[in-house]
Amino acid sequence: MRYFIELSYDGTDFHGWQTQPNGITVQACLDKALTTCFRQDIISLGCGRTDAGVHATQFYAHFDVFDLPEVTVVNSVTNVNSLLPYTIAIKRIFAVTNEAHARFDAIARAYKYHLHFEKDPFKINKSWLYKGELDFEKMNEAAQLLLNFTDFSCFSKSKTQTFTNNCKITQAGFEKIDGGLIFTIKADRFLRNMVRAIVGTLILVGKGDIDVLEVTQIIESKSRSKAGQSVPACGLYLVAVEYPFIQSRKN
Template sequence: MRYFLEIAYDGTRFHGWQLQPNALAVQQVLDDCLSKILRQPVSSTGSGRTDTGVHASQQFVHFDVAQPLEEEQVVFRLNRILPNDIAALNLYLVPDQAHARFDAVSRTYHYHISLVKNPFKRYYAWYHSRELDVAKMNEAAAILLKYEDFTTFSKVKGDTKHYRCTMLEAGWQQQGEELVFTIRANRFLRGMVRLVVGTLVDVGKGKLTVPQFEQIVASQDRSQASGAAPSEGLYLARVEYPEQLLPQV
């Protein structure tokens, strides 16, 4: 039987989501805890990878077990043994062929920039002391909706077969002492959001004009993009599936 598990995590001490040798990953901790409470080996598959230091306020994984589970009881027991920086939120029985990664129709990321120095947000937002032109950053962000090929914002020598993404939303909002960037698409390239944010911030600082930003996007040349924004400000915020597969939460 296949289940979707909804989780959230603080990525500060983890080397990303994906299981890897010689480094602590969220997937490793989750699989170990699931295997312990279910008393059988469990191997989860995530909706996507998050890099070292990146957080998730909503992530979905799927896993298979031999017998039906009591969803609320599993969530309760799992939270008792998970470390404090990972939380199990909900568990859903899904069709046997449902896939946490391939069946997702969109993903939303948030990026937080702190406009004041706050020691309590040092792992959760990028502190930026210079004033940023948010209107110009939004003008540039809107350009992303015109394009499908995001080779410019792809990691060098990645294993991606193609660089096309359907961009659904991209924009900045000021929320108190923070700027929050929301970006939503059907898929993202590895490291893409941080490269987009880093380049948009250069527009906000006046280092790039809006037309120059569009030229960079259209160039399909990774070397034209600015440096990646720090990982601590990035959150995987929402993963959406077809309504018939999973009620939207």
């Protein structure tokens, strides 16, 4: 049977989600815990790939288990958690159809990017310390331009394995919090490095280095070199993944 597993993790000490030859990853830790718990080789498949240092308050993966009762698998959350580091937490495990796919069945994803303006030891590796003034209104004005486009090649890493750079963004904007800002963006899919590149470009607007309307020119250029630098990974969180067969719930 196929199962979905919902988890969250602090990405600080991981080299991203996906298993790789060198470096500890979330997927490698999860697969080892599942394999140990269910006493069979298990390889999970995640809803996406987060880069090194990126966090997730909601992440889904699917995996297959053979010859075990469903009740045994879904009630194994505590056991799996005991086999994982404290930086990874399993929320639930539930059965799905054998055709369900954590990556391809997702219809929307949402990210948040946190930045703060004053030195704070409790935000190390959890938010980006930005030293300077930013024009909040202009950044939000520029963020709304994103909703008018679908090709975001200018915000994608080159030489990726994707067949298209088209995404449909349905939400994008900054909100003020005590001592900082949070940028929220939601789309049907995201490209490699896309959110961090978008925030870096909007920061240029906030600094006054480029005008709001130049964001349109950057997107239309489809050139990564025209956009801003990627902001640090520490402030980025995957916060929601939506599926047509999973009822959303607050985290």
